[in-house]
Amino acid sequence: MKKIINRPETFVKEMCNGIVSAHPEFEFIEKYKIIKKKNIDKNKVSLISGGGSGHEPAHAGFVGRGMLDAAVCGDVFASPSQIQVYQAIKETASDKGTLLIIKNYSGDMMNFKNAAYLAGEDGILVDYIKVDDDIAVQDSLYTVGRRGVAGTVLVHKIAGACAEQGKSLDEVKKVALKAAQNVRSIGFAFSSCTVPAKGTPTFDMGEMEMEYGVGIHGEPGIKREQIATADELALRMVSALLEDLKVDGSSEEEVALLVNGFGSTPLQELYLLNNAVTRELAKKNIKINRTFVGNYMTSIDMMGASVSIMKLDEELAELLSQKCDAPGFKVDG
Amino acid sequence: MKKIINRPETFVKEMCNGIVSAHPEFEFIEKYKIIKKKNIDKNKVSLISGGGSGHEPAHAGFVGRGMLDAAVCGDVFASPSQIQVYQAIKETASDKGTLLIIKNYSGDMMNFKNAAYLAGEDGILVDYIKVDDDIAVQDSLYTVGRRGVAGTVLVHKIAGACAEQGKSLDEVKKVALKAAQNVRSIGFAFSSCTVPAKGTPTFDMGEMEMEYGVGIHGEPGIKREQIATADELALRMVSALLEDLKVDGSSEEEVALLVNGFGSTPLQELYLLNNAVTRELAKKNIKINRTFVGNYMTSIDMMGASVSIMKLDEELAELLSQKCDAPGFKVDG
Amino acid sequence: MKSINVETCKQMIIAACDAIIDSKEYLTEVDSKIGDGDHGIGMSGGMEKAKAALLAKDDLATINDVFKTTGMQMLNSMGGASGVIFGSMFLGGIKDLEPATELDGELFSKIISASVKTIKLRGKAEIGDKTMVDALEPAAAALEKADKDDLTLLMGDAAMAAAGGVEATKDMVAKFGRAKSLMERAIGFQDAGATSVMIIFEAMHRYLQAQE
Amino acid sequence: MKSINVETCKQMIIAACDAIIDSKEYLTEVDSKIGDGDHGIGMSGGMEKAKAALLAKDDLATINDVFKTTGMQMLNSMGGASGVIFGSMFLGGIKDLEPATELDGELFSKIISASVKTIKLRGKAEIGDKTMVDALEPAAAALEKADKDDLTLLMGDAAMAAAGGVEATKDMVAKFGRAKSLMERAIGFQDAGATSVMIIFEAMHRYLQAQE
């Protein structure tokens, strides 16, 4: 395993310390691996997200004005425990209440919900929404809901902008839910990733193979296939996303586009993919309100990318364009 | 070769198109592969940088308010031709003149200088500075100056802030030179990179090997060594940089720190490295004014990182903190 | 053996912890096939904490304390799906239990049945969903059916049933956890969490055998 | 052959272009050892452009035009260090040259000597710095020394001298280009640009031989 690392055991802690040294506006509560704003505004709804580590800049990189107030960091690919989340809720409690934004994975859902319950017992006003934007698996007999992946970043952004406006917990929750319901994602991988504590890739792939429909934990996708060109990938992903979103370019609707890298794919390839994706959307007559290209929700050092599309109404579009300033996500109005 | 790609021949063009679709404030002059601001402010010095492609977000990602006005994109790892640079100078000419910021590589120096000469013949006011921040090779018998690497990003930032203030070409050049003279960088790699047109890694490395003192073109470093821990790397790099900068922590000087990834190293490792680097600086009693961690000057999909340190005086510190808003580099005051 | 006291119970659980810690690599391999490859890391981390906490406490007065200490450590230190689920495996069984100082077959069966209930409530997984429930519920059923007079033999039955459950998970597609999106591709591979359940029961059985 | 006309000169340069295009992989390999592995890509790209421009122009009236067309294409399309340097190889030699319609040994020697001068002015490299100068300057010297009556033989001398120069680069550390930071590690490997010079002279020599 070739990583910039000292010991797997201290990896997450050292990384969190590194984040906080680079961003002095943050505070790191080491005992519970919480990264939070130093100054919590008691007059706005507090937003908390988090999950396993390994998705950097998610989630600590999204703490900042107009986005999250705290991120709770689990071990690599393991949800934080309920105690960690509970402490984060307590440490960032505001007069307006707290909203948890949870990606739909068993571990995250159970730990965050339990934490909300514990905090509620303490009299803290707290609610949650879940994000399940991954369309790799069609809802079916087998699964209880889809996974939450890169689209979550846009939900953070929208909810953050709404909270920043001083809205109530109910209002923030409502718009966050709307954002979550209108975003879809699909991803592919050219390699697996290497969990530091394991030291070898989670799975192997041939020189000409890719996994289509992967999540963000280095787990295999729904299908092993021959690698495809950027144009082929873009066509396939955009078509699937639009179909699932029921957007056909016939109305005036605009969309937000997020082309997300999984960690080891360089920006040059993401921009190239964006070129292909943008062309597909243009062909279908769909107007892009705003595009984000970069590493937002990664899977450690996986090679690959995902595309997320959010259908916008006026409210979502307006919130998306609000200024926001987190290390991993900046919008300048 | 596993890349998100259609054909190597159109790689750079498609990528540039993808950049411009994501950032509608940009214009892409396809014939000369120039990415520039749509609106050129004639009342400020124009700043142009560029070089071979493969360093994304450099250089197009640094076009924006408070930074560059145009980036000229060569083929992968090949300087743009003098005609491309000449056209960029013409397209962005301002009443205050133009400054070229050149990394010290034969190809870049020759093509940019020739372009400046050609533009000068046309009566355009143009000057240049060169950046040679890489300390891998001590000045010696053998070389004519050091390479320009990641420290260039901080020079862009400083020069951009100065130009934004409406200063004259001489003033901007003077401060850019000061920035260039006060920044040093050193890098290491865990892998080579794969040039799209070549399709295989430039060189191979064993599972336990690294190259120390690499540049940003996938070329080997000054030494092949056993891999080291993050702490060992940080100690060695920081010591070498400070020695070369003649900073020993005895005065009140502050520094700027840039921990730069080479493309395939995930942010989590860069933050972990930042933790180690920051600790080394603290041990030596050196105050960090501002820290940047991310992929700024990459070498396609190379695994590895560099550390850059800039010694700041009051003027440099003030310019560094000015607001700047480019896709690949943002400072919010 | 008909029953064991608090100290022996504690040692039995520690033996289970050790078995999981020793299986770290194996469990990680199993999870790599269809999950994210960290089950062994998470479980062994939690079990190390649990073991340390059990060893640190000389004042465990009841069987309940032993299970509670173990479960709380897992719940709070492990995180992940398995933190809650395996935490509940130890906590769920003693939630409504009167303090006890001896663990016999009757009590153990009762505890594990209650565990299964809590876990199914928490995680919503049923038999056939390719989770640890597929090992734990058969173990609970075996315990209920077994002759309650010999804790050692009964533990052997539970371990056998858990192992059968692990085998059965190979034929299932997953409805929970990381493997759920693999659909049919998950077939042929056993569930990681179920494997942990089997390892825990087998270790407890071996421990009791060694005490005879 | 004593001399060639404009059309034959054009064909000779096209033969050189083809040789570089065919050596794309080889040159890239050479550059991979101590450079950034793109020399073959850059050179073949530039030479394709040059060849296309030469083929497209039916109205090349002078030897100067042939060299100018070739050099301008390389300079403007290739970029990189080699765009300027190899552009100058063709442009530098005809800068101050009277229009000529025949290329003989005398003229060719004059052109290449002037090329070397321009390149050294542009790139500041001297003999021993492990660049293409180490192949081109020996070739120029061989041309000066050679009997000017037979262009073919004289081209052979130049090719031999260039090849010797390539060999010599193996023992050098680099002072320019990507290899310069390798210091002693560059020893044992030949310079990519020098290799291109050799390929160009060898191809021109072969072309002339084939015309005899």
Ligand SMILES: Nc1ncnc2c1ncn2[C@@H]1O[C@H](COP(=O)(O)OP(=O)(O)O)[C@@H](O)[C@H]1O
């Ligand atoms: N909802 C659930 N109910 C019961 N067991 C579950 C549930 N979700 C996951 N599991 C169990 O957890 C195991 C995975 O644990 P682990 O790898 O530690 O967590 P993660 O899936 O977060 O990486 C699965 O193999 C499965 O047995």
Ligand SMILES: Nc1ncnc2c1ncn2[C@@H]1O[C@H](COP(=O)(O)OP(=O)(O)O)[C@@H](O)[C@H]1O
């Ligand atoms: N200053 C210089 N003078 C002469 N030749 C040079 C100089 N710099 C580089 N070269 C030549 O260019 C070659 C490298 O060309 P190429 O790989 O195309 O460019 P780059 O170094 O930009 O990747 C070197 O092998 C060397 O022969």
Ligand SMILES: [Mg+2]
């Ligand atoms: Mg996990």
Ligand SMILES: [Mg+2]
């Ligand atoms: Mg190059």
Ligand SMILES: [Mg+2]
């Ligand atoms: Mg797992």
Ligand SMILES: [Mg+2]
């Ligand atoms: Mg090269």
